[in-house]
Amino acid sequence: MSEDGKRSVAEVGSLAEESARPPAGRQAYDMAKVEQGVRLILDGIGEDLDRAGLRETPTRVARMWEEITAGLRSDPADALRVVFEEGHDEMVMVRDIPLYSVCEHHLIPFVGKAHVAYVPNERGQLTGLSKLARLVDGLARQLQVQERLTAEIADQLMRHLDPRGALVVIEAEHLCMSMRGVRKPGAVTVTSAVRGQFRDSMSTRMEAMNLIGVTRLA
Numbered sequence: 525m526s527e528d529g530k531r532s533v534a535e536v537g538s539l540a541e542e543s544a545r546p547p548a549g550r551q552a553y554d555m556a557k558v559e560q561g562v563r564l565i566l567d568g569i570g571e572d573l574d575r576a577g578l579r580e581t582p583t584r585v586a587r588m589w590e591e592i593t594a595g596l597r598s599d600p601a602d603a604l605r606v607v608f609e610e611g612h613d614e615m616v617m618v619r620d621i622p623l624y625s626v627c628e629h630h631l632i633p634f635v636g637k638a639h640v641a642y643v644p645n646e647r648g649q650l651t652g653l654s655k656l657a658r659l660v661d662g663l664a665r666q667l668q669v670q671e672r673l674t675a676e677i678a679d680q681l682m683r684h685l686d687p688r689g690a691l692v693v694i695e696a697e698h699l700c701m702s703m704r705g706v707r708k709p710g711a712v713t714v715t716s717a718v719r720g721q722f723r724d725s726m727s728t729r730m731e732a733m734n735l736i737g738v739t740r741l742a
Contacts, residue, residue, distance in 0.1 A: 548599055558586040592626060592665055600662020603655040604684035615728070617641035617735055618656045627700050628667035636696025636712070638664075639736045640677060642687040643721050649714070651685060670696055670715050678717035688731035689721030691732050 530702045562582040566573055573579075621638040663676050674694045679692040693716045702709040722729045 553590050553593075553597060553665065555586050555590065557572060558589055559583055562586065592624070593667070594639055595662040595665035596667075598662060599678045600659050601684050603658035603662065604680065605650055606655060607649040607651050607685070609647070610644075610650050612644050613648055615641055615643050615732065615735075616650065616653075617732065618653055619736055621657050621660050623660060623664050623694065623696060625664040625666070625668045625670075625673060625696075627698060630700040630704070631667070632698070632700045632703070634670060634696045634698040634700075634713075636694060639675065639691075639693040640681070640693075641691045641722070641732045641735075642681050642685060643689045645688060647687045649685065670694055670698070670713055672719045674715040679718050682719050687720065689723070689725075690717075690719040691722040691729065692717045693736055695735075 559582040562585045563573060566578060566581065572579060617639065618641075619637075619639045621640065623636050625634055625640045626632070627634055638660045640660065644650055659680060660677060663673055663680070675694050678690045678692045681687060681692075693714065695712050695714050697710065697712055701707075701711055718729060722732060
């Protein structure tokens with residue numbers, strides 16, 4: 525749905541900008557501490573901290589971690605506070621949202637895509653399509669496990685949009701399985717979370733799964 529109509533509002537600031545203003549109770553990002561930790565890792569694995577290729581690595585890595593954990597210092601659900609009175613009562617889905625997160629067990633990325641659907645509430649209220657992608661990004665930019673991330677997206681939709689139902693499916697490859705341990709590159713983990721009408725109605729759930737094409741993993 526276009527967000528350029530007369531009811532549109534200014535976009536929520538980017539997650540990177542919001543990270544400078546951590547919510548109450550959240551600790552601010554400590555660049556110096558992260559840089560120190562990177563130096564300790566490099567030293568611990570036997571690297572030469574003074575060689576040319578590594579001199580700026582602690583700073584580069586600290587900046588990267590600030591970006592990829594920006595969701596810790598913002599409220600991703602802020603994106604859902606904008607709604608439109610449209611009287612719409614059919615399913616809304618955004619499919620194939622690119623997803624990048626970091627597994628909290630090994631601090632290695634998992635990469636894939638999220639499919640997000642909801643059936644609007646009784647008032648027919650909608651949120652902007654980009655807001656669903658922002659919600660996924662914000663919750664993914666934290667240390668995560670895929671199962672919890674899937675449930676958190678669905679729960680935030682239910683809490684802030686009060687829809688008649690929500691469904692989230694995530695397909696992702698975990699590098700902790702691809703480059704270490706069992707070493708099975710290409711293996712895809714699929715998780716789902718269903719709420720409300722998607723849980724109660726088999727036909728609604730199957731309609732969503734057919735639209736996703738969940739067996740299409742390539």
